[in-house]
Amino acid sequence: MPVDAILFDKDGTLFDFGATWNVWARRVIDELAEGDAALTRAMAAAVCFDLDRNSFLPDSPVIAGTNREAAEYLAGALPHRSVEEIEAHLTRSAAEAPLAPAVPLAEFLDALAARGIRLGVMTNDTEYSARAQLGGAGVLDRFDFIAGFDSGFGAKPAPDPLLAFCDAVGVAPSRTAMVGDSTHDLIAGRAAGMATLGVLTGMAGAEELAPHADAVLPDIGHIPDWLAARR
Template sequence: MPDPSAIRGILFDKDGTLIDFNQTWFGIIMTLARSIADDDEAAARALAEQGGYDWQQQRFVGGSVVAAGTVADLVDLWHPNLPAADRTARIAGYNDVAVDEGSRRAAGIAGLDHTLETLVARGFQLGIATNDSEAGARATATALALTDYFAAIIGYDSVIRPKPWPDQLHLFAERTGLPASAIAMVGDNTHDLEMAHAAGAGLAIGVLSGNSTREELAPRADIIVESIADLPGLFGGA
């Protein structure tokens, strides 16, 4: 296992890692689905299921379009073959809903503030890298009074290529002046961990607070923890 003592920056996924994914995104997805389905509840539920919601387990499945993709991926799933201008407009509209509903519904993972405060006090530079939009990530951070903890907040639209490509982690490295080898990536989906490896990150840390199981994360994770509340113990003591 790579040495945690070499880490000086920690880059967090947002949904499922810092905030409760299902509580936040179920409302967003159903708001969008009902608008498309003209309030036909059965049709809206079918759209949510297509996006990855498991109605029996009442959660989004790890690796699904909603759990791991971007708003653009969702538009392409629900509205295939749109003309370019219509696709761009639809993505912008969906992003607007995600910003508004996401910030209103966001609930932090247990221990969120204490964890971030402790890590900053120990000298770590922190960031967010999400497949949500940058505006959505900033709105959520503002709603939960988290903005001051982060040296960078990076959305899928902040870079040319979103996760699992390395671009977001490389942008965090550029903004903080840290080498990728000194950065730990923390996330609840395999695309977070794949980005870490693609970018040459020092650590790929999986968390079980989101949509993926230990078995799903294990092949790509250097370390798996229950949630970010375990990180102060991993990096520098209890």
Template sequence: MKAIKGILFDKDGTLLDYDESWLPVNRELARIASEGDPELADRLLLACGMDPVTGHIVPDSLLAAGNTRQISEGLIAAGSKLDAIELTIKLDDLFSHAAEFSVAVTDLAAFFGRLHARGFRLGVASSDNERSIRQTAQRFGFAPFIDYVAGYDSGFGTKPEPGMVLGFCAATDLDPSAVAVVGDNNHDLHMGRNAKVGVTVAVLTGTGSRESLAAASDYCLNDITELEGLLPDLQPA
């Protein structure tokens, strides 16, 4: 951790509590994709990784790690009759509005403010769309402290490709070896490994477990607040 100068966070399941924020959204997603057919909605949820009864999300499934286009394609493959472009637009709109009801894992404005004051360069890279990320940053008050935002539609490629990390490095003038990637599923961690970052950090506020995240993470934390004690002291930027 001594070489780390920049931290790139995933959003859902990392900054936001996944179950509290996304289980209701996933049910609405299935209602939209099924055009109100409850039986089909349940089948679509199962196919994309969510048990419609318990709400359990399979780690690294489409709903856990996919971007909007991938989720739309998966829903159509599982039986949705909607056009892929139409469904992607509808889901992006749903996800953008979902930012209004999300539940943060901690006081994100204070958390990012402390890291910023210590001199770390900070960013968010999500499989959600960029508009949703920026709305989340505004709503929870940490927008002034981040140097970089990337969604699946920002032009840097998608997880687990390294492009979002390399974009962060270009924006902050950091080498990947000086960057930590923090996320709740293997798409995040593999993105970091593919970019050859210094450290990959898993958190347990999302859809992954210690068992599912162990192989690709250097650290596995209960939540992002435990990160602060691991990081070196830097001079304020």
């Protein structure tokens, strides 16, 4: 079946997860701790962040979670701050996260669009952050659809936001591919009736992604070859 539309996850897919979000997470933890070493350790433990390596652990619950879920985990270590206050801080800070594109995005996306493929982004981050980051990377206008967990369609691994993309661009799920770095992305894609592609620019390994994916690729730059092989 030809692919006429591709929906991308954002973090760990369009942008390398470690190079972008490990740096950001350490900065946020330090900001919220305000110099309190005990709070720093408590927050790092709450979100499974290794302070020595400055890296999320592979089993961190926030890697594929929503902004709200991350705030709820951190709130357990910050009893003097509300979940809403922490969530607002995360939203503002994430919009300014240091971006590390997995590939040169403008060139890559333009090549897909030249094939007539409709493009979208669905992230469990906020739509505000997604638009800010895609704008900062100079590719906001390449996408026909951009949604976060707060856009009114739900969050992955539910298929609803993926089906909203198909409705928005007028392409059947069976002619659409979902691309992501987590099982949340791929489970959602399978549930929506889409082709599923895993990429290794996030925290999950090939052995974790493969049971849910039609193919596991090193990064999104290999998608054109995968498309060519389907012809």
